[in-house]
Amino acid sequence: MKILVPVKRVADPDNANKVKVSDDGSRVTSDGLEWKMNPFDEWSLEAALRLTEDAGAKKRVGEVVLVSIGPKDEVQTIRQGLAMGDERGILVEAEDDDLDSHVVAQVLEAIAKKEEPDVVFLGKQSADGDSNVAGTKLADFLDWPLVNYAMHIATDDEGKTFTVKRELDVGQQTLKVTAPCVFTASDRILQPQAIKNGVTADDFAYPESDGGRYASLKGIMQAKKKPVEETTLEGLGVTPTRVNAYGSFTLPAARTGSTVFLETVEELVEKLQTEAKVL
Amino acid sequence: MVRRPGRGTVLGAMATYLFETDAHAELRQQIRRFAASEIAPHAHAWEEAESFPRELYARAGEIGLLGLGYPEEVGGHGGDLSHVIVAAEEMVVAGTSVGTCVGLGSHGIALPPIVRFGSDAQKERFVRPVLEGTKIAALGITEPGGGSDVAGLRTRAVRDGDHYVVDGAKTFITSGTRCDFVVTAVRTGGEGHGGISLLIIERDTPGFHVSKKLAKTGWWASDTAELTFEGCRVPAVNLIGLENAGFLAIMANFVSERLMLAAQCVAIAELAYRETRRYVREREAFGRPLAGFQVTRHKLADMATRLAAARALTGEALQRYLDGDERPSLAAMAKNTATDMCSYVCDEAVQLHGGYGYMREMIVERLYRDARLYPIGGGTREIMNEIIAKTEGF
Ligand SMILES: Cc1cc2nc3c(=O)[nH]c(=O)nc-3n(C[C@H](O)[C@H](O)[C@H](O)COP(=O)(O)OP(=O)(O)OC[C@H]3O[C@@H](n4cnc5c(N)ncnc54)[C@H](O)[C@@H]3O)c2cc1C
Numbered sequence: 191m192k193i194l195v196p197v198k199r200v201a202d203p204d205n206a207n208k209v210k211v212s213d214d215g216s217r218v219t220s221d222g223l224e225w226k227m228n229p230f231d232e233w234s235l236e237a238a239l240r241l242t243e244d245a246g247a248k249k250r251v252g253e254v255v256l257v258s259i260g261p262k263d264e265v266q267t268i269r270q271g272l273a274m275g276d277e278r279g280i281l282v283e284a285e286d287d288d289l290d291s292h293v294v295a296q297v298l299e300a301i302a303k304k305e306e307p308d309v310v311f312l313g314k315q316s317a318d319g320d321s322n323v324a325g326t327k328l329a330d331f332l333d334w335p336l337v338n339y340a341m342h343i344a345t346d347d348e349g350k351t352f353t354v355k356r357e358l359d360v361g362q363q364t365l366k367v368t369a370p371c372v373f374t375a376s377d378r379i380l381q382p383q384a385i386k387n388g389v390t391a392d393d394f395a396y397p398e399s400d401g402g403r404y405a406s407l408k409g410i411m412q413a414k415k416k417p418v419e420e421t422t423l424e425g426l427g428v429t430p431t432r433v434n435a436y437g438s439f440t441l442p443a444a445r446t447g448s449t450v451f452l453e454t455v456e457e458l459v460e461k462l463q464t465e466a467k468v469l
Numbered sequence: 470m471v472r473r474p475g476r477g478t479v480l481g482a483m484a485t486y487l488f489e490t491d492a493h494a495e496l497r498q499q500i501r502r503f504a505a506s507e508i509a510p511h512a513h514a515w516e517e518a519e520s521f522p523r524e525l526y527a528r529a530g531e532i533g534l535l536g537l538g539y540p541e542e543v544g545g546h547g548g549d550l551s552h553v554i555v556a557a558e559e560m561v562v563a564g565t566s567v568g569t570c571v572g573l574g575s576h577g578i579a580l581p582p583i584v585r586f587g588s589d590a591q592k593e594r595f596v597r598p599v600l601e602g603t604k605i606a607a608l609g610i611t612e613p614g615g616g617s618d619v620a621g622l623r624t625r626a627v628r629d630g631d632h633y634v635v636d637g638a639k640t641f642i643t644s645g646t647r648c649d650f651v652v653t654a655v656r657t658g659g660e661g662h663g664g665i666s667l668l669i670i671e672r673d674t675p676g677f678h679v680s681k682k683l684a685k686t687g688w689w690a691s692d693t694a695e696l697t698f699e700g701c702r703v704p705a706v707n708l709i710g711l712e713n714a715g716f717l718a719i720m721a722n723f724v725s726e727r728l729m730l731a732a733q734c735v736a737i738a739e740l741a742y743r744e745t746r747r748y749v750r751e752r753e754a755f756g757r758p759l760a761g762f763q764v765t766r767h768k769l770a771d772m773a774t775r776l777a778a779a780r781a782l783t784g785e786a787l788q789r790y791l792d793g794d795e796r797p798s799l800a801a802m803a804k805n806t807a808t809d810m811c812s813y814v815c816d817e818a819v820q821l822h823g824g825y826g827y828m829r830e831m832i833v834e835r836l837y838r839d840a841r842l843y844p845i846g847g848g849t850r851e852i853m854n855e856i857i858a859k860t861e862g863f
Contacts, residue, residue: 273495397528400506404499406533408546410492 191252191349194307215438230313236402272413273405279418295327308369329372341378346388486784504564512566530602544597554732561736568690575644579606586710607648609639620662626655645694662716676701687838727800734811741818779810798860801853808843
């Protein structure tokens with residue numbers, strides 16, 4: 191099985207309070223921010239690794255190709271994924287400001303056509319833009335089946351058909367899809383037994399985790415030698431057509447930070463009615 | 470590989486060592502995430518329970534933490550002492566349980582003699598499973614009758630055919646209550662340092678007893694034991710290196726141990742300093758945050774300065790060590806500088822926390838107790854000075 195996993199970096203969500211808006215309000219500035227792999231991409235990356243390995247024997251049985259679109263130092267995000275165990279990476283050089291979900295989906299479409307993976311596995315959204323669009327657009331452009339918010343995936347050792355459970359507000363939905371297809375992941379995909387790939391023993395349980403696997407020093411060192419192909423939008427024959435234009439950005443009002451402690455429920459109800467006016 | 474000097478993280482200009490490369494930064498990120506999600510939530514409970522779950526060894530083995538600094542041929546993950554030290558720092562700062570880190574890391578002093586001087590069979594049998602997290606290793610040098618005077622140790626091992634028969638006792642042994650084997654210093658020959666050997670003694674050997682689990686000032690989550698050996702028959706193949714040549718291996722091992730201890734002090738002080746920085750902004754007195762008093766800011770400035778100095782010396786001693794300079798005096802200087810600094814910083818941290826600093830629920834209270842070990846363990850402050858004095862030729 192071959193899986194294409196798009197990854198991007200986002201400003202460390204734990205330091206989101208350092209995000210600033212440029213003086214003219216035209217853009218969000220990233221100066222001095224720590225970058226991290228988009229946490230939602232970490233889920234899909236982990237799922238892709240689980241689908242393509244024999245976990246008991248600690249052996250890779252398929253291929254995961256990482257792709258990232260962004261400035262040159264985005265390659266660090268790719269190396270981070272390679273340190274977790276992926277085979278190779280593709281960096282599509284572009285300026286962050288020139289990208290929107292539409293352009294991203296255009297680029298991924300071109301790469302998917304070239305790489306011919308069985309699955310493109312994306313994060314359901316990115317922790318900065320929170321658009322939740324790229325995966326759906328990509329499936330549309332490719333005319334491949336789409337399963338958003340996958341929480342459980344079962345396949346056999348051929349890896350061509352998948353039984354996928356997806357998480358919805360109203361419950362779970364089970365779909366059967368045939369490769370090639372596009373998935374996005376919900377966090378439940380990280381549950382110890384959420385992936386059955388027909389190679390790893392069915393009763394194998396991964397450790398409880400709220401993110402992807404930890405890269406070891408060995409993985410980190412090996413990642414530095416793994417191939418990362420560099421290309422550009424032109425190189426892929428993509429003519430970017432942005433569909434989103436941003437007017438202006440403003441920071442939300444600072445929180446006042448006052449916390450009031452009440453003694454009784456009656457007081458709370460009264461305040462919710464008279465002060466907060468939400469009841 | 471690119472060095473990343475001055476690339477400080479969240480706080481402080483020097484929150485990293487000068488020797489660090491991209492690989493160190495990436496390793497830090499991984500270990501920080503591991504420690505924050507799998508240790509920090511349990512830190513207080515494990516310290517209070519004076520133990521952490523045994524499963525943590527397997528988990529730490531799986532993610533390659535235990536294998537750091539060991540070659541791949543013995544099941545390690547490569548890297549050197551510099552990687553061990555930055556990983557340990559993240560474990561302490563993000564995990565906040567010093568006891569757990571030192572317990573989990575007791576192999577760091579037990580395995581190097583086997584890796585350096587042991588046979589291939591010993592490496593397979595003892596090193597590999599420990600790095601995988603399925604066996605626990607301890608180092609037994611100190612005896613109830615004396616720790617500083619290593620050359621005077623009295624635990625006897627008498628050769629009897631294919632075995633050594635061991636009689637004696639060891640104390641203050643980290644991970645002693647649940648280790649699978651102890652790399653033990655024994656007397657196989659005459660008086661003095663020329664009669665000492667290192668022997669691997671397995672816990673299921675008849676005559677091996679854990680006589681006591683010791684109650685301590687700090688390092689609670691790490692178990693510390695007194696061990697006794699009564700007519701313990703140890704296979705002669707468990708001898709590490711040559712008979713009566715153990716003292717050299719012990720002394721060489723002390724150098725890396727002391728650098729690790731110095732780095733732990735830097736890490737503990739870093740955590741105490743960060744906790745305090747945060748606290749003085751939140752806590753108010755006389756209508757303003759504690760940080761609003763110049764006295765508070767100057768205390769923090771002194772803490773930061775001493776921390777930076779100890780980090781610099783520790784980093785330099787480590788770099789020289791990695792470059793092949795194994796002079797014991799360098800490690801001794803780094804250790805004394807770092808332990809003094811750590812005791813000072815933790816004391817000031819408690820002071821700035823006021824009454825809360827004396828309460829068991831506060832991290833700095835625990836760090837203050839943990840810090841007290843360092844001028845004693847791995848060779849006392851006085852013994853460090855003896856080493857420096859000898860090297861300097863006073
Ligand atoms: C929590 C903990 C964990 C430990 N873990 C281990 C372990 O895993 N393995 C292990 O083998 N040991 C371990 N130790 C033991 C530690 O290494 C010893 O405690 C230390 O070496 C000191 O030995 P001692 O306790 O016998 O003190 P002593 O040697 O009795 O020293 C008592 C005092 O006399 C001073 N003194 C001694 N000789 C001289 C001298 N020549 N000149 C001036 N002053 C002198 C010392 O500096 C000290 O202040 C541990 C100790 C602790 C507390």
